[in-house]
Amino acid sequence: MDTNVAPLGERILRSVLDHVVAIGDAAETSYLEAKSTVDITSKTGLVKVAKFLLACANRLPEDAARHLKGYAVLVIGAQQGEAGGVARGAEPHELADRLRPYLGATFPGFEFGRIGVEGDLEVLFVVGLPPEDGQPIFPCHKAYGVPGEDQLVNGAIYVRDHSNTRTANAGEIMALVERARGVPRPPIALDIGLLGSISRVGRVAEVLDRLYDFEEQRYLEPPSKEKAPPPGFALPGLFGDTVTSTAEDRAARIDAWRQARPAYVEAGRAHLFGVALDGVGVRVVSRDRFVARPEIVLTFHDCEIVDFAERDDADLSLLVEPVRGRETPHWGMVDPGASRITPRDYPVWDQRGMNAEVTLTPESLRPNVGWSTDQDDYVIVARDPQTTSVRVTWVLTEDSSDLTTRGEMAVPVGPLVDAAELVKMAFLNEQ
Incomplete structure (x- = not known):
């Protein structure tokens, strides 16, 4: 269906009807609604x-103008696979008279169309007019309610939300107030800043490989030839095997451990970052504009993101997986991120390939008032320890709007720290 034309005239209305018959409910949008059977001569249909x-x-106006020249169409008498129609007899002037108590005397009106189908049936088209700057808000002027049916509330302000009609929220009412003043809403402009620093860590792979090599050597050495840990890496209680095993058992265990070692190292890396590094938050300010129920997706390019953890949560067996296994295996636990229950204003984060992604969904952004997240949710680490800044891009969408706002910034990173020093500080209590 061509949405760059006004839905007036039989040819265009027939294309709208064909679209509804082709895909049914999937055709419904903020500018198109379809009802298979509605008797507009009845109160419920009205x-x-x-x-x-x-x-x-x-x-x-700026939202409506993107489709059908700002018009909106209610199709009555059609559904997917069928244009069954409704009984003939509806007249536009009669419908307007019956609607006036609900719409009010200043309502701008509507267009009406019909296409005949089999017998005495026809498909009806009620066409809403394009909104304009300077128009007032149009509340409902009369209540109607029957349990189990659509209801109207006296004074309610109704809006279209994608494919359904609902009452307006505070942000939408404020935007309509601006429309009534005849002033188009300014474009969304955000100031986004980071709370805390993106971390840089050197020699991570080298230090973890050294620790894992030492764990393997300790396991393979007879107890009488047990080696001392490398300087600065004494991990008491982690290495060694306290259970007497056969040679075959020990060989099978070390073979399985070696195969799983890359995954263990990756998990150990995340645990090290989570307990040893500071968390990051985000502060957002909307300049001179109220934004209702926004979603802001920030992408930290070439970065890692892990769950933040308190220092007290540091666990040696999570840093270096013991060959002999743990007394309480952590791999049997549920991933806390997979079952995280998050309220709307709580950030959600994930690793997207080589990039870290954070999604923010505040209830609203008030003009020139900062909104921020806590710094104890996640840790972000630059993949290149030699970089001086990280590229961050963001995309904002607003509830009930198809508009997208984008931005980009370069964020300085924190000082370079050595992975060995992080291990000593977080796991060995060495400052």
Whole structure:
């Protein structure tokens, strides 16, 4: 369906109808709704039409103008695979008279169309007009309610949200107030800053390989020839085997451990970063603009992201997986990130290939008022320890709007720290 034309005239309306018949409910958007059977001569049918028209009149001009020249269409008498129609007899002037108590005397009106189908049936089209800057908010002027059916609330402000009609939230009402003033909403402009620093860590692979090599050597050496740990890496209680095993058992165990070693090292790396490095937060300010229920996705390019943990959570057996295994295996535990219950204003983070991604969903952003997250949720580490800054890109979308706002910034990184020093500090209590 071509959405760059006004839905007026039989040819265009027939293309809208064909679209609805082709894909049914999937055709419904902020500018198109379809009902298979609605009797607009009944009170319940009238409620559906009134709510749709009110919601269409309460759109923002810049949002509405992107499709169908700002018009919106309610198709009555069609569904996927069928244009069954409704009984003939509806007249636009009669419908307007019956709708007036609900829409109010100042409502801008609507267009009406019909396409005949089999017998005495026809498909009806109720077309909402394009909204304009300077128009007032259009509230419902009369209540109607029957349990189990669509209801209208006196004074309610209805809006279209993607494919359904609902009451407006605070941000949408404020935007409509701006529309009534005749001033287009300014574009979204964000100031985004980092709380804390992106970390840099040197010699991570080297230090972890050294620790894992030593664990393997300790396991393979007879107790009488047990080697001292490398200087600065005395991990008491981690190395050694306290259970007498046969040679075959020990060989099978070390073979399985070697095969799993890359995964153990990766987990140990994340645990080291989580307990030894400081967390990062984000502060967002919307300049001169209220933003309702935004979603902001930040991408930290060429970075790692791990769960932040307190220093008291440092566990040697999570840093270096013992060959003999743990008394309480951590691999049997549920990944806390997989079952994390997060309220709307809580950040969500994940590793996306070589990049770290953080998604922020505040309830709203108030003009020139900072909104920020805590610094005890996640840790971000630059993959290149020699870099001086990290490229961060972000994308913002706002509830009930198809517009996308993008930005980019270069964030300085923190001082370079050595992985061996992190191990001593977090696991050996050496400052």
